[in-house]
Amino acid sequence: MDDDKSMVSRCDATTCRFNDDMNCTAGQIEVSMSGQTAQCLTFSPTESMSDTQGLSADNH
Numbered sequence: 001m002d003d004d005k006s007m008v009s010r011c012d013a014t015t016c017r018f019n020d021d022m023n024c025t026a027g028q029i030e031v032s033m034s035g036q037t038a039q040c041l042t043f044s045p046t047e048s049m050s051d052t053q054g055l056s057a058d059n060h
């Protein structure tokens, strides 16, 4: 298995500027855990997209 970037295996926040095809390209990130929800503090929306989408799963 090739896994050259293993800081974050996968991120669903595709609106984040560091998200490249569901992969985090930010070298160092900060994640805060609140309950069972992980929230990335490094999340930064892309300039082209104004859609609000975080790490919080909304698939209940």
Ligand code: SF4
Pocket: 008, 011, 012, 013, 016, 017, 018, 019, 020, 023, 024, 025, 026, 029, 040, 041, 042, 043, 044, 055
């Ligand atoms: S939200 Fe956080 S983990 Fe996800 S791509 Fe952005 S910086 Fe990386």
